[in-house]
Amino acid sequence: MHRQSHPLPSPSLGTQRELVSFHYGTAGVGEKIYLQASLHADELPGMLVLHHLRAALANAEAEGRLCGEVVVVPVANPIGLAQSVLRDPQGRFELGSGENFNRRYPELAPALAERLAGQLGPDPCTNKVLIRRAMHTILAEYAPATELEALRLTLLRLACDADVVLDLHADTEAIVHLYTETPYWPQAEVLARCLGSRVNLLAQGSGSACSFDEACSQPWWQLAECLDAVTPVPLACLAVTVELRGEADVNHELAQTDAASLLAFLAHRGVLRGEPPPLPPLPCPPTPLAGSETLRAPHPGLLVFVRPLGDWVNAGEPVCEIIDPLSTQVSPVCASVSGLLYARSPHRYATLGMDLAKVAGSMPFRQGELLTA
Secondary structure (H helix, E strand, C coil), X not given: CEEEEEECCCCCCCCCCEEEEEEEECCCCXXXXXXXXXXXXXXXXXXXXXXXXXXXXXXXXXXXXXXXEEEEECCCCHHHHCCEECCEECCCECCCCCCECCCCCCCCHHHHHHHCCCCCXXXXXXXXXXXXXXXXXXXXXXXXXXXXXXXXXXXXXXXXXXXXXXXXXEECEECCEEEEXXXXXXXXXXXXXHHCCCEEEEXXXXXXXXXXXXXXXXXXXXXXXXXXCCCCCCCCCEEEEEEEEECCCCCHHHHHHHHHHHXXXXXXXXXXXXCCCCCCCCCCCCEEHHHEEEEECCCCEEEEECCCCCCEECCCCEEEEEECCCCCCEEEEECCCCEEEEEECCCCEECCCCEEEEEEECCCCCCCCCCCC
């Protein structure tokens, strides 16, 4: 293992932050796997998972069982990790700009198409090498104007040539669930089975926001779409946002279980020598991100859930109630789609229009921007 430090530009006099990456195995031999945690800096379960995973990777490397390169960034957002307002951690948005740390990554496909015009040919392996080389060249030409832009570029430069990118997040209160792009589902299914993910949300482009995982995976299918059949472009970067339950689910038992599941996934990718463990069955089929319903508060009041996380909810059934203690009004909040209740608010007082819960429906009904702010 070797450690690399990636200094970020100083945002103010007397301060400077850095990203730290840990590199296991041998670059250029076998697949490259990239894992990062806490890009939304108040989502900490993944940080503990990578703590346990690093110990296992160190053992595997010492025993000569690594057949590729594994890059681990356990603290992907030192900016957000230092933010708080009135003792409340603020890790989703950069306070200076108001920007989401997991949005507005560079969209590489247009620049790649222009840069590689006339260079790609009939061999998908050669095309993959040329595309990755061009990615590095394009990203090296970016000149970040802020610390936040430098953070985004540094993370993308570390990940852009990986075969697999796993971005570990957590929801507010939730069961394990995944986000990935539809063309990659055959590869992502192995991860879903290893993690026991019951909700696997698919979209081929979630809107204009360009999250980190999409910045890694989108260029491949977008290039493939704009080229003819005699110029094959492989789906060479499986990128998945992994939601490891809720923000408060930080304990050794869960983290060790998740680290073991990720090791099993690495074994199935051929990055660990030896027979991989049997794949568990897929708990539930994937569903479209456009079929996920967010329930919202019809008026302010106490929030009382009447269905537990992970429950199957039929359309028309109540998920929670909003209770106005002044008027004694009790308003059931019902799902309009049938599906698994996979995430909910950690708060128990709701303001008008507040997001309360999410249900993974099987039929798409939303368009436009599919991700929350």
